[in-house]
Amino acid sequence: MMFLSSFLFSSCYNMNLKIQILEHVCSGIKNIDNMYIYSDDKDIQTAFKNIDKFYIVDTVKEAQIVILNKNTPILKKFPNKHIFVLNYDLLEEIPSSFGAFFWKKGRPNIVFIKSRLNKQSLKLSKELNHYVEEKVW
Amino acid sequence: MVKKSDYFIILLLLSFGIFFMYLYFYIDNTQEDIKNRIINNKIKHMSNVLNHISTDIIKTTKTDDLVVFLKNNKEVRESLERQLTQILSKNTKYTYFLFLDNQNKFRFLLDGSINDKARFYQKFDPLKKDLYFKIYKTKHQEVILQKDVENLLITLLYPVQYNNKVLGILSIDMTTGIQNDITNLIEPLKNFFVVLVIFISLLIFLGVIQLFKYFKTKRQLFHDSLTKIYNRHYLQEITSTIKLTNYSVAMLDLDRFKIINDTYGHKTGDIVLQECAKIFQDNIRKDDILIRYGGEEFLLLMYKKDNEDNSFEVCKEILDKTSKHTIRYDDNEINMTLSIGLNQDVAFDKDFTEAIKKADSMLYIAKQKGRDQIIKYQDNMKNVAITNKKGVNDVKSALHEDRIVCHFQPIVNAKTKDILKYEALVRIISPDGKIIYPGDFLPYIKHTNIHYKLTKKILEICFNMFSNNTKHISINVSFLDLLNRDIVEYITQSLQNNKSLASRITFEILESDEIEDIEVFKQKIDILHKLGSKIAIDDFGSGYSNFKAVLDVRADFLKIDGTLIKDIDTDEKVFQVVKNIIFFAKDSGMRTIAEYVSSKDIYDRLMMLDIDYMQGFYLAKPTKDIIEKIEID
Numbered sequence A: 001m002m003f004l005s006s007f008l009f010s011s012c013y014n015m016n017l018k019i020q021i022l023e024h025v026c027s028g029i030k031n032i033d034n035m036y037i038y039s040d041d042k043d044i045q046t047a048f049k050n051i052d053k054f055y056i057v058d059t060v061k062e063a064q065i066v067i068l069n070k071n072t073p074i075l076k077k078f079p080n081k082h083i084f085v086l087n088y089d090l091l092e093e094i095p096s097s098f099g100a101f102f103w104k105k106g107r108p109n110i111v112f113i114k115s116r117l118n119k120q121s122l123k124l125s126k127e128l129n130h131y132v133e134e135k136v137w
Numbered sequence B: 001m002v003k004k005s006d007y008f009i010i011l012l013l014l015s016f017g018i019f020f021m022y023l024y025f026y027i028d029n030t031q032e033d034i035k036n037r038i039i040n041n042k043i044k045h046m047s048n049v050l051n052h053i054s055t056d057i058i059k060t061t062k063t064d065d066l067v068v069f070l071k072n073n074k075e076v077r078e079s080l081e082r083q084l085t086q087i088l089s090k091n092t093k094y095t096y097f098l099f100l101d102n103q104n105k106f107r108f109l110l111d112g113s114i115n116d117k118a119r120f121y122q123k124f125d126p127l128k129k130d131l132y133f134k135i136y137k138t139k140h141q142e143v144i145l146q147k148d149v150e151n152l153l154i155t156l157l158y159p160v161q162y163n164n165k166v167l168g169i170l171s172i173d174m175t176t177g178i179q180n181d182i183t184n185l186i187e188p189l190k191n192f193f194v195v196l197v198i199f200i201s202l203l204i205f206l207g208v209i210q211l212f213k214y215f216k217t218k219r220q221l222f223h224d225s226l227t228k229i230y231n232r233h234y235l236q237e238i239t240s241t242i243k244l245t246n247y248s249v250a251m252l253d254l255d256r257f258k259i260i261n262d263t264y265g266h267k268t269g270d271i272v273l274q275e276c277a278k279i280f281q282d283n284i285r286k287d288d289i290l291i292r293y294g295g296e297e298f299l300l301l302m303y304k305k306d307n308e309d310n311s312f313e314v315c316k317e318i319l320d321k322t323s324k325h326t327i328r329y330d331d332n333e334i335n336m337t338l339s340i341g342l343n344q345d346v347a348f349d350k351d352f353t354e355a356i357k358k359a360d361s362m363l364y365i366a367k368q369k370g371r372d373q374i375i376k377y378q379d380n381m382k383n384v385a386i387t388n389k390k391g392v393n394d395v396k397s398a399l400h401e402d403r404i405v406c407h408f409q410p411i412v413n414a415k416t417k418d419i420l421k422y423e424a425l426v427r428i429i430s431p432d433g434k435i436i437y438p439g440d441f442l443p444y445i446k447h448t449n450i451h452y453k454l455t456k457k458i459l460e461i462c463f464n465m466f467s468n469n470t471k472h473i474s475i476n477v478s479f480l481d482l483l484n485r486d487i488v489e490y491i492t493q494s495l496q497n498n499k500s501l502a503s504r505i506t507f508e509i510l511e512s513d514e515i516e517d518i519e520v521f522k523q524k525i526d527i528l529h530k531l532g533s534k535i536a537i538d539d540f541g542s543g544y545s546n547f548k549a550v551l552d553v554r555a556d557f558l559k560i561d562g563t564l565i566k567d568i569d570t571d572e573k574v575f576q577v578v579k580n581i582i583f584f585a586k587d588s589g590m591r592t593i594a595e596y597v598s599s600k601d602i603y604d605r606l607m608m609l610d611i612d613y614m615q616g617f618y619l620a621k622p623t624k625d626i627i628e629k630i631e632i633d
Helices: A002-008 A014-027 A042-049 A073-077 A088-093 A114-119 A126-131 B004-061 B066-072 B074-087 B129-138 B177-222 B232-239 B257-264 B266-282 B311-324 B352-368 B378-383 B389-400 B449-466 B479-483 B485-495 B499-503 B518-531 B547-552 B572-587 B600-608
Strands: A035-039 A054-056 A065-068 A082-085 A097-104 A107-113 B092-100 B106-111 B142-145 B152-162 B165-175 B247-254 B289-294 B297-303 B326-329 B332-335 B338-343 B374-376 B404-413 B419-429 B473-477 B505-510 B534-540 B557-560 B591-594
Touching: A014 A042, A014 A082, A014 A097, A014 A107, A035 A042, A042 A054, A088 A097, A088 A107, A097 A114, A107 A114, A107 A126, B004 B066, B004 B074, B004 B152, B004 B165, B004 B177, B066 B074, B066 B106, B074 B092, B074 B106, B092 B129, B129 B142, B129 B152, B129 B165, B152 B177, B165 B177, B177 B232, B232 B289, B247 B266, B247 B311, B247 B352, B257 B266, B257 B332, B257 B485, B266 B289, B266 B297, B266 B311, B266 B326, B266 B332, B297 B311, B297 B352, B311 B338, B311 B374, B338 B352, B352 B374, B352 B389, B352 B449, B389 B419, B389 B449, B404 B449, B419 B449, B449 B473, B449 B479, B449 B485, B479 B485, B479 B505, B479 B518, B485 B499, B485 B518, B499 B505, B505 B557, B518 B534, B518 B547, B557 B572, B572 B591
Parallel strands: A035 A054, A035 A065, A065 A082, A082 A097, B338 B374, B419 B473, B473 B505, B505 B534, B534 B557, B557 B591
Antiparallel strands: A097 A107, B092 B106, B092 B165, B142 B152, B152 B165, B247 B297, B247 B338, B289 B297, B326 B332, B404 B419
């Protein structure tokens, strides 16, 4: 519960907040050693390049985690990629996506789908467990 | 001296400054206050609306298991959401109904929002969750001031209760639009006040500058630039505000100051004035007032604290300190002395002018008695003639403003009709250009320091004018003038190196009862004779005439009194007196002069008496310029 609140006091800008939350989300995935990340969000690409523990890659193929703003057909070629979306509706559109970060009525919200985490053998840190949902409503 | 009104102006400006500063900051407070009032009204209104919706939810569902009911009754859900939608406005962005599940997660059961609408039972991570939980305990509405959510100002949380149990929370998010509306509403007013405050600040700033200039000008106006002490303007300023009887008045005059100027130059004279003024200033008390009255003359007003008059002690201290002090300038060592006229008994004086006049008379006596001393008014009351203050002031001003002039009347040889010499007759030119004759001012300055200053001025005018020609001049000096060392020194210094001028000068001395000590009189006349000048006894035959004294001083001319001459043609006794005087003069080796020759009859009568010289309107009037020749009918 305090996880999201702590970010609010560290920055006033939504963009920075989004980056910080995503950094924690990615860091909170326990069983991925080398964090190769692809994102269609330029802000994320730029920001994550400056973080040592993440490697920003240019293609979905190279990536372990894919962070998406919108759906893309290329995902069908790589069904085993771990997909994290930036819109709640994309959780439904992309059945393989394991979680989402989005703004709901101006507040930052995080959702992880339990069945998808299990299917992809992804384990979260304790502080993220509160955001795990049974399904997409 | 700063007046109360000056303090008032400063205080007024400061008050304005503080008032407008307060007003400026008060606008911000007012804006905040208006905003809070509007928001509180809005919250109150929204609370009522949410209360109605809450009642509708309960009435419609009639169950405490809202999740199941609403999940299964889509139409009811949509109907209630429409109610929530109706609340939306420009400043009310989101309306929704939250449910707390058993995992302490909040979930949307209803969402009336048009934008960013949530799904049924979707999880919601609100900020400041503790306030949400608090509602379940208190069962009262909560207001959250949103500082971290973009564009949101306030969230109103309202509990929906059934059977005294909170089933969920109705929530309304209000945008910052309200705040912007209020700011936009107040902004012109605030701008107006900002402009007003700037304008007033500018006025205050200019006011302060003006006030500073005013004080600076006032200081310059009331202070002597050389000695830095007060000047005469200051005396005029304070005479109306201070009580005369609280003060003793003293006139201080540096002895032989002119010699300092003449010997060492004016720059040294200025240094002497500065140092002496500092000695005076250092030795007066806090409440005493020292004024440079003019030239080397100072006025000191000494305050009688608790009616105790220590003015003599103060004067004595100043006198001693001045005489003991050595002024060093340009390798010269100068020791000054001081004469002081003190008037302690001002209670009988009508005003300051009269009190100063008395002190001035005492100063005159101090000078006569040999300088370097204090003369108190009480000790010398009998010696002081009652004089006209206006007369004194007129002569002082004329001296100060260089309005003293001399007119010259020829003294004519009765036989040849040639001009022997010219008598210098003093005149004052009034500020409006009129000529003031001696009868209007000389009687009033007798026994004052001004008298010998005037004599000195006349001597200066005549010496300067007749140095440049070969004509003869007759100048009036009184016995008292000859007792004044400054005047005698001035005559000696001016004539001893100019024998030609000295030989052409006749000093006309009034023969009067003031000549108490004939030996002193003879000594003074000897000085003039030794310089090569001639002596005329003026107004002989008036009052009592001391024939022996006239003989003793070996006068060159005997000038017969005009009051005798004017009646010579009508009064046989007068004729005989004049005849005898002429006889006496001729027998004693003196030449005779008849003045007031105003008509042909007088002229003819005098011619019968074998008079040597004549002077009067019949022959020639006094003129500003020297007359070269006269015509007699």
